[in-house]
Amino acid sequence: MAGRGAERGTVDRILDTAEVLFAQKGFAETSLRAITSKAGVNLAAVNYHFGSKEALIQAVFERFLDPFCARLDGLLTELETNSGSVTLERLLATLSQSALAVQKGEPHRVAIFFRLSGLAYSQAQGHLRRFFREHYGEVFRRFLEQLALAVPEVPPMEMFWRVHFALGATIFTLSGMDPLRAICRSDFAVEVLPQQVEERLLAFLAGGIRAQLPAS
Amino acid sequence: MAGRGAERGTVDRILDTAEVLFAQKGFAETSLRAITSKAGVNLAAVNYHFGSKEALIQAVFERFLDPFCARLDGLLTELETNSGSVTLERLLATLSQSALAVQKGEPHRVAIFFRLSGLAYSQAQGHLRRFFREHYGEVFRRFLEQLALAVPEVPPMEMFWRVHFALGATIFTLSGMDPLRAICRSDFAVEVLPQQVEERLLAFLAGGIRAQLPAS
DNA sequence: ATGCGTTTCAAACGTTTGTTTGGGAGGCGC
DNA sequence: GCGCCTCCCAAACAAACGTTTGAAACGCAT
Numbered sequence: 001m002a003g004r005g006a007e008r009g010t011v012d013r014i015l016d017t018a019e020v021l022f023a024q025k026g027f028a029e030t031s032l033r034a035i036t037s038k039a040g041v042n043l044a045a046v047n048y049h050f051g052s053k054e055a056l057i058q059a060v061f062e063r064f065l066d067p068f069c070a071r072l073d074g075l076l077t078e079l080e081t082n083s084g085s086v087t088l089e090r091l092l093a094t095l096s097q098s099a100l101a102v103q104k105g106e107p108h109r110v111a112i113f114f115r116l117s118g119l120a121y122s123q124a125q126g127h128l129r130r131f132f133r134e135h136y137g138e139v140f141r142r143f144l145e146q147l148a149l150a151v152p153e154v155p156p157m158e159m160f161w162r163v164h165f166a167l168g169a170t171i172f173t174l175s176g177m178d179p180l181r182a183i184c185r186s187d188f189a190v191e192v193l194p195q196q197v198e199e200r201l202l203a204f205l206a207g208g209i210r211a212q213l214p215a216s
Numbered sequence: 217m218a219g220r221g222a223e224r225g226t227v228d229r230i231l232d233t234a235e236v237l238f239a240q241k242g243f244a245e246t247s248l249r250a251i252t253s254k255a256g257v258n259l260a261a262v263n264y265h266f267g268s269k270e271a272l273i274q275a276v277f278e279r280f281l282d283p284f285c286a287r288l289d290g291l292l293t294e295l296e297t298n299s300g301s302v303t304l305e306r307l308l309a310t311l312s313q314s315a316l317a318v319q320k321g322e323p324h325r326v327a328i329f330f331r332l333s334g335l336a337y338s339q340a341q342g343h344l345r346r347f348f349r350e351h352y353g354e355v356f357r358r359f360l361e362q363l364a365l366a367v368p369e370v371p372p373m374e375m376f377w378r379v380h381f382a383l384g385a386t387i388f389t390l391s392g393m394d395p396l397r398a399i400c401r402s403d404f405a406v407e408v409l410p411q412q413v414e415e416r417l418l419a420f421l422a423g424g425i426r427a428q429l430p431a432s
Numbered sequence: 433a434t435g436c437g438t439t440t441c442a443a444a445c446g447t448t449t450g451t452t453t454g455g456g457a458g459g460c461g462c
Numbered sequence: 463g464c465g466c467c468t469c470c471c472a473a474a475c476a477a478a479c480g481t482t483t484g485a486a487a488c489g490c491a492t
Contacts, residue, residue, distance in 0.1 A: 168388020207427020
């Protein structure tokens with residue numbers, strides 16, 4: 001099967017390496033040879049265990065998204081039972097909690113994952129977009145439902161757009177988290193922790209979602 | 217030289233085609249053969265006129281960014297002379313005006329360009345990022361200066377992050393403008409014009425930038 | 433020990449990639 | 463006419479790609 005106890009199995013070594021390399025250089029720019037040689041496994045191992053490069057890419061996302069969505073799903077049902085009192089800030093915090101809880105111990109992998117998400121959104125218009133919609137569309141829909149309850153003054157279609165604005169700010173920022181922190185270090189001589197970035201981001205998102213409606 | 221009057225020259229045909237194909241599929245996923253065959257020019261024309269594929273990519277950006285930054289530069293000096301009364305909304309509107317004015321007659325190319333920007337930010341960590349910083353860093357810095365004057369209640373470092381949040385929301389949304397409008401059409405049975413998206417986006421950004429500061 | 437299913441491996445496969453080559457049009461000065 | 467420069471073209475180039483192959487190595491029942 002896998003996992004001989006001490007050292008990790010071939011499948012996990014491939015996933016770990018692919019995750020990092022994809023995030024660094026993109027999907028098309030990362031060759032299977034680069035992955036397998038850095039992971040210390042044979043080139044043919046990818047096609048043997050995953051079937052194809054496309055399947056490997058999906059497996060990388062699945063390994064993060066499955067537990068994330070399960071966690072988010074649980075937290076959402078919790079919120080739904082204590083209905084009425086869900087605030088916007090609480091909802092946004094639920095999201096980031098789900099992401100952080102899944103990656104407990106390796107918070108830097110959250111940045112890697114968002115970087116991958118940004119890539120996925122830009123590139124590979126076809127198979128990845130379908131994959132996301134089919135596997136995780138339901139949880140997303142439930143989240144939107146709660147959002148509408150929390151901020152009733154924003155009409156549905158306006159909220160649709162604002163959610164995507166917020167999604168963009170999140171993915172874009174967390175994609176480039178490390179370079180941005182480096183700029184912050186050199187320009188302001190201040191070390192900013194990822195958690196502080198998260199706080200700032202959530203404040204920005206809340207402000208944007210609750211912004212005054214445009215005259216139309 | 218170029219331009220025999222009636223039909224466009226080889227260089228422009230390559231740029232026009234590359235722009236569209238890059239936006240559709242990404243840089244690495246678009247081969248020179250795909251570009252040249254669709255443009256109706258010889259394969260070797262790219263290396264002859266531009267030198268390499270990397271140089272072609274930069275040329276595509278240059279063709280849009282040079283006039284855009286020139287326009288923005290002019291509008292900024294206008295604002296600087298009538299100092300004191302620059303509002304945040306006015307500054308944001310200046311940005312989108314610059315983008316639209318440059319592409320007068322072909323507003324859909326603005327979406328293409330933002331899609332390219334999103335790709336550039338995700339992929340190609342090296343040469344494109346340097347290219348942007350070296351060529352257009354100065355105008356960006358001046359814009360930040362005006363922004364600090366318009367919203368003095370937000371401290372510099374906080375503003376630094378919020379600008380990037382806003383940048384992310386913009387690039388991400390305009391990258392996927394057409395698919396998002398399609399979803400809007402099917403889910404809400406409403407046709408949304410790009411200009412309306414811009415209005416909504418600007419409202420969101422203004423709200424986010426002026427958001428209450430997080431407790432820190 | 434024997435047999436079987438799983439996993440690993442080096443090597444090769446056929447494509448596709450970006451780039452280079454050498455020659456041939458076409459225009460222009462002289 | 464000739465020489466020169468710019469541009470275009472079909473063809474070939476070497477390299478890198480994802481994938482496939484067939485055999486060797488392993489673990490583990492019987």
